[in-house]
Amino acid sequence: MTGTKVTADTLRAMKARGEKIAALTAYDFPMTRLLDEAGIPLILVGDSLGMVVLGYPDTTHVTMAEMEHHVRAAARGKPRALLAADLPYHSYESIEDAVANAKRLAAAGAEAVKAEGGREILQQVRAIVASGIPFLGHLGMLPQRVIEEGGYHVKGKSGPEQQALLADAHALAAAGAFAVVLELVTPRVAKELTQQVPIPTIGIGAGPDCDGQILVSPDLLGMLPWFNLKHVKPKLNAAEQMRAVVQEWKQSVEGVRR
Numbered sequence: 001m002t003g004t005k006v007t008a009d010t011l012r013a014m015k016a017r018g019e020k021i022a023a024l025t026a027y028d029f030p031m032t033r034l035l036d037e038a039g040i041p042l043i044l045v046g047d048s049l050g051m052v053v054l055g056y057p058d059t060t061h062v063t064m065a066e067m068e069h070h071v072r073a074a075a076r077g078k079p080r081a082l083l084a085a086d087l088p089y090h091s092y093e094s095i096e097d098a099v100a101n102a103k104r105l106a107a108a109g110a111e112a113v114k115a116e117g118g119r120e121i122l123q124q125v126r127a128i129v130a131s132g133i134p135f136l137g138h139l140g141m142l143p144q145r146v147i148e149e150g151g152y153h154v155k156g157k158s159g160p161e162q163q164a165l166l167a168d169a170h171a172l173a174a175a176g177a178f179a180v181v182l183e184l185v186t187p188r189v190a191k192e193l194t195q196q197v198p199i200p201t202i203g204i205g206a207g208p209d210c211d212g213q214i215l216v217s218p219d220l221l222g223m224l225p226w227f228n229l230k231h232v233k234p235k236l237n238a239a240e241q242m243r244a245v246v247q248e249w250k251q252s253v254e255g256v257r258r
């Protein structure tokens with residue numbers, strides 16, 4: 001993709017101008033190229049990788065080595081977009097691990113890293129930012145906590161949850177995060193956060209009033225007919241089309257007589 005390289009500052013400036021940010025996930029070279037050619041400014045090699053590519057039941061199984069492998073593939077697309085990558089489960093428990101693993105993802109080609117959590121990971125966030133790696137926050141429903149929380153639950157329904165989200169978002173911004181993903185946050189609270197925090201909010205299942213939206217690309221493209229998600233209606237039925245094309249090709253091969 002030609003044009004000026006997107007940086008964390010570009011995304012902050014988009015919020016300041018009231019421009020919405022459309023972000024998507026990619027896990028390999030072709031998807032990165034396609035999203036970049038479509039003009040997507042923020043591409044995330046998410047640890048959703050575990051579920052949508054690697055077939056794990058949730059994201060807690062994803063390893064650093066797996067993230068590095070897929071970040072390298074995505075980075076070979078040399079996107080104009082800012083290429084961010086997830087720090088996987090248990091890779092940022094200590095400040096030392098957080099910085100060392102953020103550097104490993106950066107060495108693989110990530111231009112920013114994301115980790116889940118708020119005030120409990122502030123020291124890690126500050127250390128990552130101090131090491132020169134832009135940091136993307138993630139609040140609300142945290143997929144890496146699905147086992148301890150017993151499922152994927154909407155956040156911000158109660159007063160204390162709402163206050164905690166506000167405090168976490170402000171703390172992440174003050175620690176140097178350039179933007180924050182809000183996952184399954186009630187639309188009312190996501191709107192309030194978006195108005196109050198100085199950095200862009202990127203929503204997923206958090207209503208229309210965030211500064212941007214992010215989706216897991218295979219969900220948007222209808223590549224995963226086995227999952228039933230409430231927050232996304234596929235815009236394409238890629239799974240159905242792929243099955244049909246493969247069947248047609250198979251029949252054309254089988255129909256050939258020697």
Ligand code: KIV
Pocket residue numbers: 025044045046047048049086181204214215216
């Ligand atoms: O892993 C991922 O794809 C994510 C997005 C859902 C924001 O964190």
